[in-house]
Amino acid sequence: MKLRELALTRSGDxxxxxxxxxxxxxxxxxxxxxxxxxxxxxxxxxxxxxxxRILRYEMPGPKCLNFVMHEALEGGVSYSLRTDPHGxxxxxxxxxxxxxxxxxxxxxx
Amino acid sequence: xxxxxxxxxxxxxxxPLEPAVDLAExxxxxxxxxxxxxxxxLALSQLRKLADPNTGHDERLPAICDTxxxxxxxxxxxxxxxxxxxxxxxxxxxxxxxRKAGLEGHKVGVVRGDDVxxxxxxxxxxxxxxxxxxxxxGDKLISAHAYIGAEPIVESLAAGAxxxxxxxxxxxxxxxxxIAFEKGWGPSDWNELALGFLVGHFLEGARYCIGxxxxxxxxxxxxxxxxxxxxxxxxxxxSFELRKLPGTGGLNNRHTAKSHLVYEIHDPTKYFSPDxxxxxxxxxxxxxxxxxxRLSGATATGRPDDLRVAVGLDYGWKSVVEGSFGGPGxxxxxxxxADAIRNRLDRYSYDxxxxxxxxxxxxxxxxxxxxxxxxxxxxxxxxxxxxxxxxVAELINLECEQGIMNWGACGGGGRTRTxxxxxxxxxAFIPRSKINITSEVITI
Numbered sequence: 001m002k003l004r005e006l007a008l009t010r011s012g013d014x015x016x017x018x019x020x021x022x023x024x025x026x027x028x029x030x031x032x033x034x035x036x037x038x039x040x041x042x043x044x045x046x047x048x049x050x051x052x053r054i055l056r057y058e059m060p061g062p063k064c065l066n067f068v069m070h071e072a073l074e075g076g077v078s079y080s081l082r083t084d085p086h087g088x089x090x091x092x093x094x095x096x097x098x099x100x101x102x103x104x105x106x107x108x109x
Numbered sequence: 110x111x112x113x114x115x116x117x118x119x120x121x122x123x124x125p126l127e128p129a130v131d132l133a134e135x136x137x138x139x140x141x142x143x144x145x146x147x148x149x150x151l152a153l154s155q156l157r158k159l160a161d162p163n164t165g166h167d168e169r170l171p172a173i174c175d176t177x178x179x180x181x182x183x184x185x186x187x188x189x190x191x192x193x194x195x196x197x198x199x200x201x202x203x204x205x206x207x208r209k210a211g212l213e214g215h216k217v218g219v220v221r222g223d224d225v226x227x228x229x230x231x232x233x234x235x236x237x238x239x240x241x242x243x244x245x246x247g248d249k250l251i252s253a254h255a256y257i258g259a260e261p262i263v264e265s266l267a268a269g270a271x272x273x274x275x276x277x278x279x280x281x282x283x284x285x286x287x288i289a290f291e292k293g294w295g296p297s298d299w300n301e302l303a304l305g306f307l308v309g310h311f312l313e314g315a316r317y318c319i320g321x322x323x324x325x326x327x328x329x330x331x332x333x334x335x336x337x338x339x340x341x342x343x344x345x346x347x348s349f350e351l352r353k354l355p356g357t358g359g360l361n362n363r364h365t366a367k368s369h370l371v372y373e374i375h376d377p378t379k380y381f382s383p384d385x386x387x388x389x390x391x392x393x394x395x396x397x398x399x400x401x402x403r404l405s406g407a408t409a410t411g412r413p414d415d416l417r418v419a420v421g422l423d424y425g426w427k428s429v430v431e432g433s434f435g436g437p438g439x440x441x442x443x444x445x446x447a448d449a450i451r452n453r454l455d456r457y458s459y460d461x462x463x464x465x466x467x468x469x470x471x472x473x474x475x476x477x478x479x480x481x482x483x484x485x486x487x488x489x490x491x492x493x494x495x496x497x498x499x500x501v502a503e504l505i506n507l508e509c510e511q512g513i514m515n516w517g518a519c520g521g522g523g524r525t526r527t528x529x530x531x532x533x534x535x536x537a538f539i540p541r542s543k544i545n546i547t548s549e550v551i552t553i
Contacts, residue, residue: 008329008364010322012373015148015238015536021371023364047478059377061391061406062367068375074465078149078534079424081465081493083473088322093475095325 004095007033011091016080018050018072018087020094022065030063036099042067045097046090067094113291115284115308116341118143118189120315122150122167126176128316128339133180135354138341140287141177143167143189144280144313151277152421152532154194155252165195170202174272178210181271188262188283191274194252196221199274200551207272208553215553218265220275222257222546225418225539229253234537236420243420243537251532252421255539258383258412259305260296261548262286268550277419279382281309288344301346302385303407307392308342308349310380311369311404315339318351318369320359333358348405350397363394366402370394383416385409415538424533425462426502427495431469432513432524435487439520443468443490446517450492450509457508460501465493490521495531502528 003009003022006029011020022037024030039054046054052070059066073087074080116132119125122145132138145167158165167173170191177187192199200219207215228234233244243250254277263286265273273286285305288294294301311318316337324331331337336358343350353361370392374380377390386409393406434443447466467473469489471481492509496502506528513521 004325004328008323008325008368010368010372012371014373014375015534017375019371019374021368021374023367023371025364045478047476049476049478055376057375057377057390059371059390059392061389062370062394064367064371066371066374066377074463076148076534078152079427079463079495079531081427081429081463081495083467083469083491083493089474092325093479096479 001099001101002095003037003097003099006099009091009094011087013073013077013086016071016073016076018069018090020067020069020091022067022094024063027063032101033065034058036101037065037097041097042094045093110292110346113288113344114138114341115140115142115287115312115344117312117315117339119339120144120313120317121147122169124315126169126172130176131354132339132341133177133185138185139291140186140188142283142287142312143173143187143191144283145190146193146277148419148534149532151194151254151419152252152534155421156530156532158194163198166193166199166202167191170199171206174203174206175210178207178212181207181212181215186266186287187272188287189274190276190278190283192276194224194254194276196274196276203272203274204551204553212553215271216269217551217553218268218270218273219549219551220261220265220273220546221549222544223255223275223277224253225255225544226253228539228543229418229420229537232539232543234418234539236535236537238535246422249423250420251423253418253537255416255418255544256383257416257546258282259286259289261546263290264548265550266290270550280313281306281382282384284309284312285384292346299385299409299411303387303409304347304349305344306382306385306387307389307404307407308344311351312340312342314369314372316359317372318365319353319361320365323360323365323368329364331360348403351402351404353400355400361400361402363396363402366394366404381413383412385412415540416544418537418539420535420537422533422535424531425495425497426499426528427493427531428502428506428509428528429491429493430506430509430513430524430526431489431491432521433487433489434518434520436520439486439488440468440471440484442518442520443488446512446521447490447492449517450512453508453512454494454505457501457505460496460498461494462497463495467491499528
């Protein structure tokens with residue numbers, strides 16, 4: 001199942017760092033995403049787009065995850081030559097990640 | 110303590126004023142706040158000011174004064190980073206325009222001291238991202254502005270200012286200032302400051318927190334996206350309500366609020382700002398009415414010792430040329446043209462700092478990370494090159510255009526081309542004690 005079925009995302013930038021927040025539509029899927037949406041999966045999806053480290057933070061109050069991707073914008077909005085120097089579109093690439101939900105069917109939205 | 114109502118006047122210098130007028134007209138607001146700066150704005154404004162010392166401020170300021178003077182006459186107060194890199198000029202304009210508008214006796218607060226170019230030079234400050242020091246930059250150094258906090262805004266308001274202006278305020282501080290002033294919070298009321306900071310984190314995004322950058326049909330629909338207003342907040346003592354005016358477009362629910370909660374954050378337990386290091390990892394988001402969300406639970410125990418400084422650098426010149434190819438074989442034709450342009454430009458490569466070739470519709474946004482099974486029906490070739498010198502940037506800009514329109518593969522059309530100066534922004538960190546922020550309140 002694509003992450004898009006389970007969550008919404010938003011990306012932001014600060015210099016050469018891109019962050020993507022992941023918000024499950026249903027809060028009860030938070031634990032599923034904590035287990036399944038790993039840094040390794042995100043690393044695999046973004047490949048060479050992210051040259052630095054990727055960190056994942058948990059937000060237990062609002063039940064969101066936050067991924068912080070270093071060296072992800074070819075310099076950052078001020079001088080990157082990328083078509084999308086802010087990485088605004090990265091949120092949509094994130095939603096294309098496949099989440100293995102066979103052992104834990106998520107609740108219908 | 111009574112509720113304080115603060116509204117967003119926009120999130121960039123290019124935002125329209127009409128939604129801010131709607132908020133002022135509603136009569137609900139105590140404060141209308143204008144966040145007008147992005148990372149690049151300061152350095153670009155610095156270049157403008159170097160060319161003409163009467164510029165470098167937010168050029169909307171005369172219009173903002175004229176538009177909102179009638180509401181200021183009724184008690185609305187304005188806070189904004191209108192000075193950008195020319196606070197003195199912005200102060201002159203505000204005083205002149207507001208006097209013309211009949212606001213004699215009202216007061217303007219002027220906050221100075223965020224320009225720390227001399228300080229970073231004297232300190233030879235470290236630039237950790239670049240792995241060098243300010244002294245290594247030579248004549249590439251353009252500007253240095255400290256991200257300053259809410260305290261001088263509080264001081265100005267306490268001295269009776271009806272409009273407070275300055276330069277590189279941290280976005281959220283523009284909102285935290287008036288809230289802290291009205292609530293009487295001190296500089297170590299950490300959890301309260303974290304609440305006010307969270308208000309700022311939301312409202313500085315303006316439309317972003319009530320349905321902008323959100324729709325993804327059919328998963329997420331936003332009603333009347335063309336009429337998304339600017340948000341406002343009703344701030345209590347331990348929570349605030351994020352609201353938008355009744356009858357407006359957009360969306361304000363737990364999902365839009367959470368999507369903005371995570372916007373441009375790093376470690377959510379340590380969200381750094383000059384006023385407070387906030388922990389927003391346990392924020393509670395509640396839908397309390399249609400189009401109203403309550404947020405609470407931000408905490409803090411301190412603030413950073415050093416202030417972040419945005420250092421602007423001359424990073425050369427950027428040439429961008431695009432042109433489209435369509436129909437059978439379009440990807441191959443665009444790619445062939447790109448290869449030919451690359452060969453043609455090789456003679457200028459001594460001046461290149463960075464190059465970026467891509468095909469919109471194939472690999473523009475995500476490189477090779479997302480593949481389609483079928484060929485697109487059209488693609489757009491984009492060649493972006495950053496050069497040391499303007500001369501080479503102009504030359505290759507023409508060469509690329511010729512490649513697409515003239516000697517490249519067949520059917521290339523709809524070209525666009527630009528050459529622009531590039532300002533790089535990098536961070537330095539300097540101790541608060543090295544930065545002298547002042548606030549002056551002037552009677553109109």
